[in-house]
Amino acid sequence: MAFNASKKAFTLAPTLRSLPNGVPAAPLLNLNAKAAPGGHHDHHSGVLGPRADTAPRWAGGVSTGPSGLVSKTIVGSPRVSLFQQRTMHTSAVAKEAPQVPDYTPYRASNTSTNRAFSYFMVGSLGVLSASFAKSTVSEFLVTMAASADVLALAKVEVELASIPEGKNVVIKWRGKPVFIRHRTQSEIEEARKENWKTFRDPQSDEDRTKKPEWLIMLGVCTHLGCVPIGEAGDFGGWFCPCHGSHYDISGRTRKGPAPLNLEVPEYSFNDADGKVVIG
Known part of the structure; x- marks a missing residue:
């Protein structure tokens, strides 16, 4: 079975690209192919015919495929780059480095004077800051202090002439009861003759009273x-x-679950007025 091959002619589209040497670029042409002597491109010979040394690159062949006969045509051409090298423009004016301004007219002639002034300003600001902080803390502490009505109850004055001998008086001081006992001489002797060192909470009667006839203590059980x-x-x-x-x-x-003696508050006597001040 014989097959017939056919040649195809190509019409190249115009191109705007060109090679570095100025020759128009034709991607589908093999510009490196050389014609053999005596070929149809030989102008010195009158004999026309195909090249004898090598097969032309544009020539192809025919082969069979799944769909029938397939014709192949190969065209070789040098690779043309799509990019052109662009050199940097060197005609731009080079800017000179900026000049440092001269601050000589603004500099002080004597640095010692400026240093002393700076120290004075820093010290003044420090003193003002400390003063402001102190006043702020003082005002804050004053807000936490007791009010006038509470301070009025901080101390209580009791007239002793109104308490007969051998009797007790109960007053209220800071929300707590206070016992004031006007003791008789026999009660004083009884309190001081006991061996207080053997008590659960050893304490002498002299340590608990400033005047023997007056016993002042908080009326709160220590249990x-x-x-x-x-x-x-x-x-x-x-x-x-x-x-x-x-x-x-x-x-x-002396007896029972109470671990300590009744507490004695802070008090003082005002002999001029005949009163006792508790607190």
Whole structure:
């Protein structure tokens, strides 16, 4: 079975690209192919015919494929770059480096004077800041202090002439009861003859009173904060009916669960007015 091959002619589209040497670029042409002597491109020979040394690059062949006969045509041409090298424009004017301004007219002639002024300003600002901080803290602490009505109750004056001998008076001081006992001579002797060193909370009667006839102490039981009853108990002093604590005539714990003696508050005597000031 014989096959017939056919040649195809190509019409190249005009191009705007050109090679570096100025020759128009034809991508589908093989410009490197050389004609053999005596060929149809040979102008010196009158014999026309194909090249004998090598097959032309534009020639192709025919082969069979799944769909029938397939004709191939190959055209070789040098690769042409689509980009052109552009050199940097060197005609731009080069800018000179900026000149540093001269600050000589603004500089001080004597640096010692400026340093002293700077130290003075820094010190003044420090003193002002410390003063402001102190006043702020003082005002804040004043807001936390007790009000005038609370300060009025901080101290209580009691006239002693109104308390007969052998009697108790209960007053209120800072929300707590205070016992004031005008003791008789026999009660003083009884409180001082006891061996106080053997007590649960050892304390002498002299340490608990500033004047022997006047016993001043808080009326709060040291066990659970109850209020004891005066002139009661096994020792003729005070008795707490809640839990059975007994105190003697000096307010010292003698029996029951109370661990400590009745507390003695801070007080002073005003002999000129015949009063006692508690607090």
